[in-house]
Amino acid sequence: MPYRLVAVMPHTPEVDAIHPLGKIPALRHGDVTLCESRAICLYIDRAFDGPPLTSADPLAAARIEQWISIVTTAIDPLFLRQYVAAYIFPGTQDGSPNRPVIDAALPKMKPLFALLDRAVAATGHLAGHGFTLADMYLMPILYYMDKMPESRAMLRKTTHLASYFARHLARRSVAETLPPAMPGGRG
Numbered sequence: 001m002p003y004r005l006v007a008v009m010p011h012t013p014e015v016d017a018i019h020p021l022g023k024i025p026a027l028r029h030g031d032v033t034l035c036e037s038r039a040i041c042l043y044i045d046r047a048f049d050g051p052p053l054t055s056a057d058p059l060a061a062a063r064i065e066q067w068i069s070i071v072t073t074a075i076d077p078l079f080l081r082q083y084v085a086a087y088i089f090p091g092t093q094d095g096s097p098n099r100p101v102i103d104a105a106l107p108k109m110k111p112l113f114a115l116l117d118r119a120v121a122a123t124g125h126l127a128g129h130g131f132t133l134a135d136m137y138l139m140p141i142l143y144y145m146d147k148m149p150e151s152r153a154m155l156r157k158t159t160h161l162a163s164y165f166a167r168h169l170a171r172r173s174v175a176e177t178l179p180p181a182m183p184g185g186r187g
């Protein structure tokens, strides 16, 4: 769907007006306001025509939700909020990457890379045989993994996951939603 991205920080008045905790993303569509990414995706999926992001089949839909939940509760907190954050919001005096935080994350990330590698090995997707919302939750995380040195090496070693990432990165919808360059010249 066509959209207009308004780049605002969390806890600014525009965001606070929509999200009770001041978090992004937040959506405006006419008079509708919504927050929380899963709720926003549900609305977009059901309110507009186009290929479904999830499935009408109960078990297929549950498998998609299962992987969204694993990505949001196990992968995202470690990969993004601990590891990537230690590079881009390091909290160090000179702004250099926070090595203790990075070094603590790496051994915990390794088995999760292996888990994801196994998950996509059979069909090239996280759930079922097509590109779904579960893959849409994972792709942005892999995008950042490919930008940082240790995670890039881990990603390249997981052959199924690496080819999954390369294949889906070429999708038009992924290319059109790549984030702006990161601070420090990464990406």
Ligand SMILES: N[C@@H](CCC(=O)N[C@@H](CS)C(=O)NCC(=O)O)C(=O)O
Residues within 6 Å of the ligand: 010, 021, 022, 023, 024, 025, 035, 036, 037, 038
């Ligand atoms: N469960 C939320 C998480 C959103 C979230 O954590 N957003 C971050 C930026 S990626 C944020 O706004 N952080 C500010 C804060 O937590 O105070 C969702 O899925 O939308």
